[in-house]
Amino acid sequence: MSRVPHPRFDLEQAIRDFPIxxxxxxxxxxxxxxxxxxxxxxxxxxxxxxxxxxxxxANVHRGVHTLSQRATDRFxxxxxxxxxxIHAQHAHEIIFVRGATEAINLVAQSFARPRLxxxxxxxxxxxxxxxxxxxxxxxxxxxxxxxxVAPMSYEGELLMDAFIGLLNPRTRLVSVSHMSxxxxxxxxxxxxxxxxxxxxxxxxxxxxxxxxxxxxxxxELDCDFYAFSGHKLYGPSGIGVLYGKEALLKAMPPYQxxxxxxxxxxxxxxVYNDLPYKFEAGTPSIADAVGLGxxxxxxxxxxxxxxxxxxxxxxxxxxxxxxKIPGLRIIGTAAExxxxxxxxxxxxxxxxxxxxLDQLGIAIRAGHHCAMPVMDFYQVxxxxxxSFALYNTEADVDTLMxxxxxxxxxxx
Amino acid sequence: xxxxxxDLYQEVVFxxxxxxxxxxxMEDATRTIDGFNPLCGDRITLYVKLKDGIIEDVSFQGSxxxxxxxxxxxxxxxxxxxxxxxxxxxxxxxxxxxxxxNGDEVNLDEIGKLAVLAGVRAYPARVxxxxxxxxxxxxxxxxxxxxxxxx
Numbered sequence: 350m351s352r353v354p355h356p357r358f359d360l361e362q363a364i365r366d367f368p369i370x371x372x373x374x375x376x377x378x379x380x381x382x383x384x385x386x387x388x389x390x391x392x393x394x395x396x397x398x399x400x401x402x403x404x405x406x407a408n409v410h411r412g413v414h415t416l417s418q419r420a421t422d423r424f425x426x427x428x429x430x431x432x433x434x435i436h437a438q439h440a441h442e443i444i445f446v447r448g449a450t451e452a453i454n455l456v457a458q459s460f461a462r463p464r465l466x467x468x469x470x471x472x473x474x475x476x477x478x479x480x481x482x483x484x485x486x487x488x489x490x491x492x493x494x495x496x497x498v499a500p501m502s503y504e505g506e507l508l509m510d511a512f513i514g515l516l517n518p519r520t521r522l523v524s525v526s527h528m529s530x531x532x533x534x535x536x537x538x539x540x541x542x543x544x545x546x547x548x549x550x551x552x553x554x555x556x557x558x559x560x561x562x563x564x565x566x567x568x569e570l571d572c573d574f575y576a577f578s579g580h581k582l583y584g585p586s587g588i589g590v591l592y593g594k595e596a597l598l599k600a601m602p603p604y605q606x607x608x609x610x611x612x613x614x615x616x617x618x619x620v621y622n623d624l625p626y627k628f629e630a631g632t633p634s635i636a637d638a639v640g641l642g643x644x645x646x647x648x649x650x651x652x653x654x655x656x657x658x659x660x661x662x663x664x665x666x667x668x669x670x671x672x673k674i675p676g677l678r679i680i681g682t683a684a685e686x687x688x689x690x691x692x693x694x695x696x697x698x699x700x701x702x703x704x705x706l707d708q709l710g711i712a713i714r715a716g717h718h719c720a721m722p723v724m725d726f727y728q729v730x731x732x733x734x735x736s737f738a739l740y741n742t743e744a745d746v747d748t749l750m751x752x753x754x755x756x757x758x759x760x761x
Numbered sequence: 762x763x764x765x766x767x768d769l770y771q772e773v774v775f776x777x778x779x780x781x782x783x784x785x786x787m788e789d790a791t792r793t794i795d796g797f798n799p800l801c802g803d804r805i806t807l808y809v810k811l812k813d814g815i816i817e818d819v820s821f822q823g824s825x826x827x828x829x830x831x832x833x834x835x836x837x838x839x840x841x842x843x844x845x846x847x848x849x850x851x852x853x854x855x856x857x858x859x860x861x862x863n864g865d866e867v868n869l870d871e872i873g874k875l876a877v878l879a880g881v882r883a884y885p886a887r888v889x890x891x892x893x894x895x896x897x898x899x900x901x902x903x904x905x906x907x908x909x910x911x912x
C-alpha cells in the first residue's frame with residue numbers, strides 16, 4: 350500500500366525529465382538523496398543552457414549587434430523570472446552572483462563592513478552553514494565587531510527568547526538561515542524579521558536550502574536581503590542570487606570593480622552604474638542565469654507548493670521508517686522541518702555508511718555538512734544525511750532503509 | 762548484497778574497528794600528536810614511546826570511521842619494536858599502496874597485514890581515512906608538534 354500519496358504533479362514524468370537519474374551506480378539503479386548538497390537538472394534546464402550557446406550567445410549589455418541583444422534579452426528575462434519567483438518589487442533588486450556564498454560575502458563586505466565599528470555586533474544562529482559564519486568573522490576581524498550566536502534547542506529549534514535577548518543597540522545586522530542544511534529546521538523568519546525591525550536592525554536570510562523547497566515572498570517577509578543558489582534549485586551551478594531592498598543596495602558601494610559596473614571611467618575617478626549592474630562587475634555567467642530562469646519555469650510549472658507537499662510526505666514517511674531501525678538517531682527534530690533526514694547509527698561512522706550505501710547505488714552525504722558548530726553541539730563528528738527533492742519517491746525511501754539495514758548487518 | 766565490497770571492508774577491518782588494539786592513553790609517551798581529518802571528522806591522538814631510535818610502544822585514542830580506526834589499530838601492531846627508519850619505510854610503502862596508480866605495483870607481501878587496506882585505493886574519498894594514523898606517526902617521529910591534518 351502506498352504510504353506517500355501521489356503528488357499533485359506527474360511524478361513519473363518528472364523523473365523522466367532528469368536524465369541523470371536513469372543510470373546504474375555500482376550495478377544498482379541510482380537513488381539520489383544528496384539534494385541538499387546539489388540537485389540534478391531537468392532536460393528543460395540542460396536544453397536551455399545548450400540553446401543559449403547554440404543560438405543566442407554573445408556578451409551582454411554592450412554589443413549593438415543582434416546576438417548581443419538576444420543574449421541580453423534572455424539574461425534580463427531570467428532576472429525578471431527570479432524577481433517574480435521570490436516576489437521582489439523590482440527586477441533591479443535581483444543581483445546575479447555565483448551562489449548564496451558570494452551573495453552573503455557581498456553583503457558582508459559591501460553593506461556590513463563600512464557600517465561596523467569596534468564593539469558592534471552581528472547576530473547569527475547556532476545552526477548556520479559555514480558560509481553564513483565565516484564572512485561575518487572576516488568583517489568582524491577587520492572592524493573589531495563581534496559575532497554573536499543565538500542558541501538552539503536539542504531538537505534544533507532556534508531559542509526565540511534567547512535570540513530576542515541578544516538583540517541590542519549594538520546589533521547592526523541579523524543573518525539567519527531560512528532552512529538549516531544540516532538539520533532541516535525551518536526558522537520562524539517572519540518573527541525574526543519583525544523582532545529585528547522593531548529595533549531598526551536589518552536582516553539577511555540565507556535561503557540556499559529554503560528557496561528550492563518553500564514558496565518565498567521577500568516582500569511579505571520584509572527581509573532586507575535574501576541569498577540563494579541556482580544549483581540547489583535544479584538550475585546550473587555557478588549562478589545564484591542576492592536580493593536586496595532597493596534603498597539599501599543603492600546606498601552600498603560596489604563589491605567588485607570592473608566592466609559593466611561603471612558608467613564612466615577616467616583615470617581619476619569612475620561613476621558607478623545603476624542597480625543591479627553596479628554589483629555585477631565583469632561578464633556574468635550568462636547561459637547559467639538563463640538556465641536558472643528555466644529551472645524556475647520548471648518549478649512553477651509543477652507548483653512549488655505541490656513540490657513542498659510531496660517532499661513533506663516523503664520526509665514524514667522516511668522519519669517513521671528511520672525510527673524503526675535499531676540504533677538510528679535522528680539529528681534535528683524541529684517541528685517545522687524541510688525534507689532533510691540527518692542521522693547517525695550506533696557504532697557506525699557516517700563515512701562508512703556513505704561508502705557502503707554508494708555500493709548499493711544510494712547517494713547520501715556523510716560529513717559535517719559545512720556546519721561544524723552544529724556537529725559540535727550534538728557531539729558527533731559527522732552525520733549521514735538523506736535529503737529529498739521533487740523526483741524522489743516512496744521506493745527511494747524504502748531502498749535507503751533497506752540499505753541501512755544491510756550496512757548494520759555487515760558491521761555485525 | 763554488500764558482500765562484493767569486502768575488498769575494502771574485510772573481516773580484519775571490522776575486527777580492528779570493533780576491538781581496536783593499543784587503544785589507550787600512554788602516560789609515559791615521549792611523543793604525543795593529534796591528527797584530524799576535517800573531511801570525515803576523524804580524530805586521533807597518537808602516543809609514541811621512543812628509546813634509542815626504536816618505537817618501544819605506540820598507542821592511540823580517538824574516534825573515526827572503520828577505515829581510520831582499523832588502520833590506526835593495525836599500524837600500532839605492526840610498528841611496535843621497529844626502528845624509526847623501518848617505520849618510515851613502511852609509511853612510504855603504505856602510502857604508495859593506498860594512493861598508488863595502476864601500474865605502480867608494490868609487493869603486498871612486504872606490508873603484511875596492512876595489505877587488507879590496499880582496497881582503499883578504489884575509493885579516493887576514503888584514502889585520507891586510511892592514512893591519517895600514518896601521517897600522525899610520521900609527524901610524531903619528526904617531533905612535529907603541530908596538529909596533523911589530512912587537508
